[in-house]
Amino acid sequence: MLTVGEFSKICQVSIKTLHYYDKIGLLVPIKVDPFSGYRYYDSHQVEQMLLIGRLKRYGFSLDDIRILLECGDDRVLFAALCRQKEKLELQKRDKELVIRELSAHLQNFERTGDIMGYQKDYKIAVEKAPDRTVIASRQMMGVKDFGTYYSGLYERMAKDHLTPDGLRGAVYYDDEFNHESSDIELIVGICEKDKADKTMEGRLCAATIHKGPYSSLSDAYGALVAWIEENGYAWDGAPYEIYTKTQFDGLAPEDWETKIFFPVKKRPAAEV
Amino acid sequence: MLTVGEFSKICQVSIKTLHYYDKIGLLVPIKVDPFSGYRYYDSHQVEQMLLIGRLKRYGFSLDDIRILLECGDDRVLFAALCRQKEKLELQKRDKELVIRELSAHLQNFERTGDIMGYQKDYKIAVEKAPDRTVIASRQMMGVKDFGTYYSGLYERMAKDHLTPDGLRGAVYYDDEFNHESSDIELIVGICEKDKADKTMEGRLCAATIHKGPYSSLSDAYGALVAWIEENGYAWDGAPYEIYTKTQFDGLAPEDWETKIFFPVKKRPAAEV
DNA sequence: CATTGACCCTCCCCTTAGGTCAGGCTGTAT
DNA sequence: ATACAGCCTGACCTAAGGGGAGGGTCAATG
Numbered sequence: 001m002l003t004v005g006e007f008s009k010i011c012q013v014s015i016k017t018l019h020y021y022d023k024i025g026l027l028v029p030i031k032v033d034p035f036s037g038y039r040y041y042d043s044h045q046v047e048q049m050l051l052i053g054r055l056k057r058y059g060f061s062l063d064d065i066r067i068l069l070e071c072g073d074d075r076v077l078f079a080a081l082c083r084q085k086e087k088l089e090l091q092k093r094d095k096e097l098v099i100r101e102l103s104a105h106l107q108n109f110e111r112t113g114d115i116m117g118y119q120k121d122y123k124i125a126v127e128k129a130p131d132r133t134v135i136a137s138r139q140m141m142g143v144k145d146f147g148t149y150y151s152g153l154y155e156r157m158a159k160d161h162l163t164p165d166g167l168r169g170a171v172y173y174d175d176e177f178n179h180e181s182s183d184i185e186l187i188v189g190i191c192e193k194d195k196a197d198k199t200m201e202g203r204l205c206a207a208t209i210h211k212g213p214y215s216s217l218s219d220a221y222g223a224l225v226a227w228i229e230e231n232g233y234a235w236d237g238a239p240y241e242i243y244t245k246t247q248f249d250g251l252a253p254e255d256w257e258t259k260i261f262f263p264v265k266k267r268p269a270a271e272v
Numbered sequence: 273m274l275t276v277g278e279f280s281k282i283c284q285v286s287i288k289t290l291h292y293y294d295k296i297g298l299l300v301p302i303k304v305d306p307f308s309g310y311r312y313y314d315s316h317q318v319e320q321m322l323l324i325g326r327l328k329r330y331g332f333s334l335d336d337i338r339i340l341l342e343c344g345d346d347r348v349l350f351a352a353l354c355r356q357k358e359k360l361e362l363q364k365r366d367k368e369l370v371i372r373e374l375s376a377h378l379q380n381f382e383r384t385g386d387i388m389g390y391q392k393d394y395k396i397a398v399e400k401a402p403d404r405t406v407i408a409s410r411q412m413m414g415v416k417d418f419g420t421y422y423s424g425l426y427e428r429m430a431k432d433h434l435t436p437d438g439l440r441g442a443v444y445y446d447d448e449f450n451h452e453s454s455d456i457e458l459i460v461g462i463c464e465k466d467k468a469d470k471t472m473e474g475r476l477c478a479a480t481i482h483k484g485p486y487s488s489l490s491d492a493y494g495a496l497v498a499w500i501e502e503n504g505y506a507w508d509g510a511p512y513e514i515y516t517k518t519q520f521d522g523l524a525p526e527d528w529e530t531k532i533f534f535p536v537k538k539r540p541a542a543e544v
Numbered sequence: 545c546a547t548t549g550a551c552c553c554t555c556c557c558c559t560t561a562g563g564t565c566a567g568g569c570t571g572t573a574t
Numbered sequence: 575a576t577a578c579a580g581c582c583t584g585a586c587c588t589a590a591g592g593g594g595a596g597g598g599t600c601a602a603t604g
Contacts, residue, residue: 005580010497012490015581020562036570037582043501046494051387057487058374062561074387078378085374092367099360102330106353115323115346215329218284222318225282229315277551287552292591308599309553334590545604552599558592569582574575 001031007041011049026066027052058084059091097213097253104212104254122208122223126233129207129261132167132200133193138185143214146170146186153188163191169242187240200240205261206233209244213253217241217260224262237263273303279313283321298338299324330356331363369485369525376484376526394480394495398505401479401533404439404472405465410457415486418442418458425460435463443512459512472512477533478505481516485525489513489532496534509535 008015021027022039027049029039048069055065058081068077109115135156137149150168157164167189174182190196206228210220221239228235245257280287293299294311299321301311320341327337330353340349381387407428409421422440429436439461446454462468478500482492493511500507517529 003580010494012493014562016562016564019582024561038570039581043498046498050491050494053490054377054488056561057370059370074381074385077387078381081374081378081381085371085378088367088371088374092364092371095360095364095367098329098331099357099364102353102357102360105326106350106357109346109350109353113346115349216326218325219322221284222282222322226315226318275551286591288591288593291553296590305599310599311552328590548601548603550600550602553597554595556593556595558594560589562588564585564587566585567583569580571580572578574577 002041002043004029004039004041007045007049010046011053013049013053021052021062024062024066026062026069059088060084097215100252100254101213101216122210122220122227124206124208124224124227126204126206126264129202129205129263131202132187132189133165133191133196134167134187134189134200135162135197136171136185136187138171138173138183140182141184142182149186150188153186157188157190160195162195165189165191167242168246169240171238171240173238203237203263204265206264207259207261210241210258210260211254211256213256214258217258220258220260224260228262228264233264233266235262236265239263274313274315276301276311276313279317279321282318283325285321285325293324293334296334296338298334298341331360332356369487372524372526373485373488394482394492394499396478396480396496396499398476398478398536401474401477401535403474404459404461405437405463405468406439406459406461406472407434407469408443408457408459410443410445410455412454413456414454421458422460425458429460429462432467434467437461437463439514440518441512441514443510445510475509475535476537478536479531479533482513482530482532483526483528485528486530489530492530492532496532500534500536504539505536506539507534508537511535 002010004015004018008018018027018039022029027045030042030045031040032038033040052065052069055068056062060068060080064080068080071077135153137153139145139149141149154164156162167187169187171185171187172182173185187200193199206224208220208224210217224239239260239262241258241260243256244259245251245255247253247256274282276287276290280290290299290311294301299317302314302317303312304310305312324337324341327340328334332340332352336352340352343349384393407425409425411417411421413421426436428434439459441459443457443459444454445457459472465471478496480492480496482489496511511532511534514531514533515528516531517523517527519525519528
């Protein structure tokens, strides 16, 4: 029988933490004196507490941990650990990406002396976009689903003996061009005009090229929207992005390139 | 002049976020209608908002960001970015370590079928520890300060022409053996008995070897304390750990070894 | 001109994993 | 008997917003 103080020292957690774990039912003392309210722990609970600490270090929330321990099935725990490992790998990769972005930002700053200089140099121009013959898949989705839906398109291409012309892109219909979840159409260009889902008619577009990882794509959208506003144009249709240089070219995220097209029309002079 | 809704879509942040940034003074609209309370943003503020998003991605808190932007000195920002990069590198390394620990845990689980099996196999035994002739440095400190204080000891050794015998360790006087901050004495074994700060007399100790990174040292302490309790012994002095295999041997964290000694005495039979 | 629907406002409570007092018991040693 | 260490509960705090209630505003339509 250990008091909270003793137990907290052995496990190296604060008394407050033990109070909290008691409250949320994660680690309940074996005995609580009904008069004084004093908590007493068993020395076997040290092991439990250490496991909790370990799972916390693995990135589980206390709620996850409680559920895992209450379930008591080792296979469930094993599966959860495997999933968590995947998640940690993803987080690590994202952290690496952030570091690379930050490095690029620093280099750019040293070169240009401009703190916004990571890519303020978006060259924006109005051009007539070419016609594009594509097959397409339109859904509510987020960037994370791109892989799945692109696979679907490529599968269809294989089945129907279509020839890709190298173009891949996405159209944002929600005027939020939100990469997390919105009404997005993925497109893949093909050579066979007659078998295409549609032909995207070449329109007048404000366009620019974004260099770097997709996490900073919103910079390019921001720059474009501001430019359109300031140069007397107005949106006129769903914007889309074409992936010109990607990981499939064996490139690192900082070397990827994405060209963004915003269909626009000239605003009447009166409005300008 | 953009309304919150427009601004939020362009920058891809929620209206709630914009309200919040306004409230904390991070990004204040250029105009707020005094009657309706409507917020209006300038298209130049898009750039500002994107910079904020970028800094957030680099891991700065909103408070840090506000201070950095208010200061407006690019050199300060540059320095902060450099520091942040260091911090991110550290976080990445820690994440890698967690992943390695988790992998080891999974392997151990597969091997032993015991979910606590990452290292439950602490072989604990009572032994008479050897005498140790050491120089020592005792302070309130945490693990993070070990490097500094060890450097001090090695410097002294060089100045006084002392010969290290390869032993390095730490004594925990606070009976909390808290690695974050407590009354810790670092020791380095030397050959010259006459010039030593002290000789640690070999006592009866419960001892075990912890294999793996220091983050899981508390497991070993927990196991030892439980064992002592259950086997009719009682603490009798400050526990210490000796670093037998470390990074200085060119090893990865999961191969490090630390031997932990707990001075003990047999409890009278009546108490058992 | 009135209404509809989209858009906007403030205010309040909720989230994680506890930390930090304040005020008041309890247990043990002297 | 008293001192002091240890323990209790309860209230309020953190960061970065999310969710919803209840109500006002804007622009276009009938």
